Every structure is written in C-alpha cells, then in structure tokens.
Amino acid sequence: MTAAYLHIPFCDHICFYCDFNKVFLEGQPVDEYVDMVIQEMAIMKERHPNEKVETFYIGGGTPTTLTASQMEKLLIGIQTYFPMEKGSEFTVEANPESISFDKFKVLKEYGVNRISMGVQSFNDAILKKIGRIHTSDQVYECVKMAQKAGFDNMSIDLIFRLPTQTLADFSETLDRALELDLPHYSVYSLILENKTIFYNLMRQGKLPLPSEDEEADMYALVMERMAKAGREHYEISNYAKPGYQSQHNLAYWRNENYFGFGAGAHGYIEGKRYSNNGPIQHYLEPLRKKESPILYQKELTPLNVIEEELMLGLRTMKGVNRSHFQQKFNEPVEKYYADEIESLIKRELLMVEDDFLRLTQKGKYLGNEVFQKFLFN
Ligand code: SF4
Structure with a gap:
C-alpha cells in the first residue's frame, strides 16, 4: 500500500504551541505554490509510474486557507497524477475559521471523503490562550456545513494539558466533542516544542500547565469517555467507531510507503526516507526549473x-x-x-x-x- 501526504504551509494566525512547517498567509505566493506542488507530483509520477496511491491526506499549516478555486486546481492536479479508486480514503484538514460551504462543496466534488477538523478545545477562553482564532460556535457551524455538503466521515483534534486547563474544563470539552457524535477523535497531550511561544513562556516560568498527575487523569478520562461512547482506542491518541480508523495514519504506523508533497514534507518510498526543502522559496526554486525539491534522502539500513x-x-x-x-x-x-x-x-x-x-x-x-x-x- 502507498499513501500520500500533501502539505499546505499557510496559516492565517500562528498558534502558540505549534512547531509545524508553516508561515503567515499574508503576502505568500499561494497561487505559485499550488502550481509548483502540482509540478512536484508530475515529477514524482514520472519517477514512480507504477506506484498507486491508496490514501491521500492534505494537511498543514491550514489547507482551508486556499480559496475554493485554488483548492479546485490542486484537486484536479491530484486527480491527474495520482488518481485513486473510488471510495479510497481522502482526507483534508479544515479549520473552522477558514472553511466555507463553497470550499466543502469543491472538496466533495473532487473525491474528498473525510474531514479532519482542528478544534483543540470547546472552551473559548482557553482557545484564546493558545492562540487559536476560532470559537466553539464556529466548530458547530463547520460541522453542520460539512454535513450539509455530504460529509459523514469526520474527525476532530483535541488537546489536553493546556495552560490553566482543569480536569473539569477538559471533561466539558470531551462532552461537547462527543455530543457531535463524530466517528473519529484524535486527542493529544500538549507537547512543548522548541522555538514555540509556549516553550519560551515555560522557560520564563510563565506557563501555568496542569501537573503530570492531572495530565495522567486527563488521559485516563479520554480513554474512559471514548470507550463509553463506543470509540475504539486504536492508537495512543486516536479513537474511532468500528470501520472508521484512519487508513492513512494506519499506513504510517504499519511502516508502509508514502509520498510527501509540499514544503518540508517527508516521504518513504522504496526503502528511502526523504524530506523536501522547508522554507517556501527554497521549495519553489528547484520546481521552477522542473527539478525535484528533495533536500535530504536516506536509504534505511x-x-x-x-x-x-x-x-x-x-x-x-x-x-x-x-x-x-x-x-x-x-x-x-x-x-x-x-x-x-x-x-x-x-x-x-x-x-x-x-x-x-x-x-x-x-x-x-x-x-x-x-x-x-x-x-x-
Ligand atoms: S496549529 Fe495548525 S493552525 Fe495553528 S499555527 Fe500550527 S499549523 Fe497553523
């Protein structure tokens, strides 16, 4: 089995805990990026003509910062170079503040059948403290819009061990999340990554995080609630109704092949791990000359x-x-x-x-x- 990941590195705000490869959207060459990522797929297709992709995942950054027409162009590019069989899992990450019904319709039209939503918490005060710009009301609207556009396979991401978060707060967030009755939930514990705003605050002693015992209680609570709600715990941080496990992530965990397209993306093809140039201009430069943006490649022993x-x-x-x-x-x-x-x-x-x-x-x-x-x- 071969999977494919495509990275959209643009965000319309920067969250305080995030160390992903992303840049602030304003002033970025988004149209050119879409063209070049399609170019990259064309190059990879030429190099691996027999590789068939069975799951596709567009993540970020924030893929939904693309306009509906940029998205359409990208999806046509995917269909051209890596068409999948009907019904194959095709996920796009959506953020509540940047999605619209039109964008959902475009996704649906081009075969996307799974939406993964960055929610993190249903507590608006906590959302503000972690640098998110959406509110819990926008999450409800987003779920409704997605359902109206015909999506029933949806997942939301939540984070626990957030600053000032109590077990009661988190329990409330879990209640709200499960009320939505979605087939899949990803629930992570906050990791303090180097070079993030939170990391610096922590070093200055200004980040009031829950204790290790509280963190363990939160994890125990997720496992208990998810089990009660019939979501099987199938990976350290992932829970799903039967039949709704993420096939894309399972491909990673099974150590299968995957392509990585886009700035800073990683791939694993024919026994080699590789990663692309991360900074946008460094990624675009070789592609303008129709050359591969791979920066690093290593054959695994x-x-x-x-x-x-x-x-x-x-x-x-x-x-x-x-x-x-x-x-x-x-x-x-x-x-x-x-x-x-x-x-x-x-x-x-x-x-x-x-x-x-x-x-x-x-x-x-x-x-x-x-x-x-x-x-x-
Ligand atoms: S967490 Fe997501 S939305 Fe926030 S800055 Fe990182 S990539 Fe962008």
Missing part, C-alpha cells in the same frame, strides 16, 4: 527498518505481530530485543497477548519511554 517497525507498531493498541515480524525479517523479534522486552514486561509496560507485543494500560501513559527502548544506538 535493515536495523533502521526493524526499529521503525517496533516504534511505529507499538503506537497502535493492537501492537506488533510476532509472527508477521518473523516472516518479514526472518528472525524472531526477541533476537533483536530480548533484554528490552523482558525488562519492559517486568515493569508491566509491555505484554505479549495473542502473539502480539503490545503496550499495557500502564505502558500507554509512558509510551515514549517504551518506544525509546527500541532504538538501536
């Missing part, structure tokens, strides 16, 4: 592939299938990680169940600690 198999597979609640591992690498997983597995099982962070190596309930809270153990130095 067999050990790299094995560590990624474990690190990615353990993110899913199903875990890593031991027989599948043995088939793929001709050796049992214990050949590479006997000591790590034994010690993680002793610490009750990992378990073997139905031939799968998977996180225990305790392990879900300490996922990063577990994943790191599988890195070869």
Whole structure:
C-alpha cells in the first residue's frame, strides 16, 4: 500500500504551541505554490509510474486557507497524477475559521471523503490562550456545513494539558466533542516544542500547565469517555467507531510507503526516507526549473527498518505481530530485543497477548519511554 501526504504551509494566525512547517498567509505566493506542488507530483509520477496511491491526506499549516478555486486546481492536479479508486480514503484538514460551504462543496466534488477538523478545545477562553482564532460556535457551524455538503466521515483534534486547563474544563470539552457524535477523535497531550511561544513562556516560568498527575487523569478520562461512547482506542491518541480508523495514519504506523508533497514534507518510498526543502522559496526554486525539491534522502539500513517497525507498531493498541515480524525479517523479534522486552514486561509496560507485543494500560501513559527502548544506538 502507498499513501500520500500533501502539505499546505499557510496559516492565517500562528498558534502558540505549534512547531509545524508553516508561515503567515499574508503576502505568500499561494497561487505559485499550488502550481509548483502540482509540478512536484508530475515529477514524482514520472519517477514512480507504477506506484498507486491508496490514501491521500492534505494537511498543514491550514489547507482551508486556499480559496475554493485554488483548492479546485490542486484537486484536479491530484486527480491527474495520482488518481485513486473510488471510495479510497481522502482526507483534508479544515479549520473552522477558514472553511466555507463553497470550499466543502469543491472538496466533495473532487473525491474528498473525510474531514479532519482542528478544534483543540470547546472552551473559548482557553482557545484564546493558545492562540487559536476560532470559537466553539464556529466548530458547530463547520460541522453542520460539512454535513450539509455530504460529509459523514469526520474527525476532530483535541488537546489536553493546556495552560490553566482543569480536569473539569477538559471533561466539558470531551462532552461537547462527543455530543457531535463524530466517528473519529484524535486527542493529544500538549507537547512543548522548541522555538514555540509556549516553550519560551515555560522557560520564563510563565506557563501555568496542569501537573503530570492531572495530565495522567486527563488521559485516563479520554480513554474512559471514548470507550463509553463506543470509540475504539486504536492508537495512543486516536479513537474511532468500528470501520472508521484512519487508513492513512494506519499506513504510517504499519511502516508502509508514502509520498510527501509540499514544503518540508517527508516521504518513504522504496526503502528511502526523504524530506523536501522547508522554507517556501527554497521549495519553489528547484520546481521552477522542473527539478525535484528533495533536500535530504536516506536509504534505511535493515536495523533502521526493524526499529521503525517496533516504534511505529507499538503506537497502535493492537501492537506488533510476532509472527508477521518473523516472516518479514526472518528472525524472531526477541533476537533483536530480548533484554528490552523482558525488562519492559517486568515493569508491566509491555505484554505479549495473542502473539502480539503490545503496550499495557500502564505502558500507554509512558509510551515514549517504551518506544525509546527500541532504538538501536
Ligand atoms: S496549529 Fe495548525 S493552525 Fe495553528 S499555527 Fe500550527 S499549523 Fe497553523
């Protein structure tokens, strides 16, 4: 299976916690960017004529900062170079403040069948504190518009451990989110990334974050509420109704091939990881000469592939299938990680169940600690 990710790096505001590759929209060469990203797809198609894309994901940045006609042009470009079979999962990220019914209609017309909405919280005061410019009312309008345009497969992103957030606040946000009765929810804990406004505030002692215990209580609450609402916990931060797991993300976690198009995008094709130039002008420059914008490319060693198999597979609640591992690498997983597995099982962070190596309930809270153990130095 091959997936494709396409990055739109423009945002009409900058959130205080965000370290994604993005720029402020005003004054950016958006039309040229759309043309050049189509050019990039043309180059990749020529290099990999037999690669068939089975899931597509347009993310950002904020894809919905594109106008309806820019979006239409982009979607026609995708259809031209990487057409997918009818019904294949095609997701676009939408932000409540920049979407419109016309844009939803264009998305629908060109085969988009899944919307992932950046909501983060239903508390307007908290939204302001994290630099978002939408309100919870706009989220409701956005969901209604999407449904009117014919979308039923929708997901929303939420974040917990936000400044001044209490367990009661977060519980309220979960209630509002579940009332919408969407098939999919992604719920993340805030990560303080270098070079963000929040990181600087934290260093100055000016970021009143919930404690680690409160963060753990919030995660426990998400798992409990989602289970009660019939959303299966299928990856550390993702919950879905049966049949609505994100096929695109599952492709990442299964370590499958994927194209990455756009400024700063990453890809993994034919055993090589690659990444594109990040700054917009550096990305556009080679494409103006019909050259590839790839900045960095690395062939993975067999050990790299094995560590990624474990690190990615353990993110899913199903875990890593031991027989599948043995088939793929001709050796049992214990050949590479006997000591790590034994010690993680002793610490009750990992378990073997139905031939799968998977996180225990305790392990879900300490996922990063577990994943790191599988890195070869
Ligand atoms: S979180 Fe999303 S909307 Fe906010 S700055 Fe980052 S990419 Fe833009």
